[in-house]
Amino acid sequence: MQYEELSPVGADEGDGSDLGRLQNVPVELAVEIGRTRMTIGEALALGPGSVVTVGRLAGDPVDLLVNGRVIARGEVVAIDEELGLRITEIAAAVVDPSAEAGEGPAAEPDPEPNAEPVANQEGGIA
DSSP states (O other), X not given: OOOOOOOOTTOOOSSSHHHHTTTTOOOOEXXXXXXXXXXXXXXXXXXXXXXXXXXXXXTOOEEEEETXXXXXXXXXXXXXXXXXXXXXXXXXXXXXXXXXXXXSSOOOOOSOGGGSOEEOTTSOBO
């Protein structure tokens, strides 16, 4: 039996090939225009023509999520009868200082994805 030689975890190869290993990992992307709460009765009463308000105004930026975490914000665009998202802001990286210092596992992420800071194109936090 032959074994492939592997680099130690965290070894710096300097060419970014470690990140390249992740490029084919599937993730779920979602564009979230808003959220709301209602009772089961209200949900069952929905039908054609019903309007559900989602707590955002027309023209407000919408969130782009990867596996449930906000990574960017943008505006909805229509191109040839299809909807898309024009990205206007990229989420700022959230770094846990204790994880960087090797002081144990990082804290669980905030369950509310809309609460993450987002950097605008000028580099400020929105």
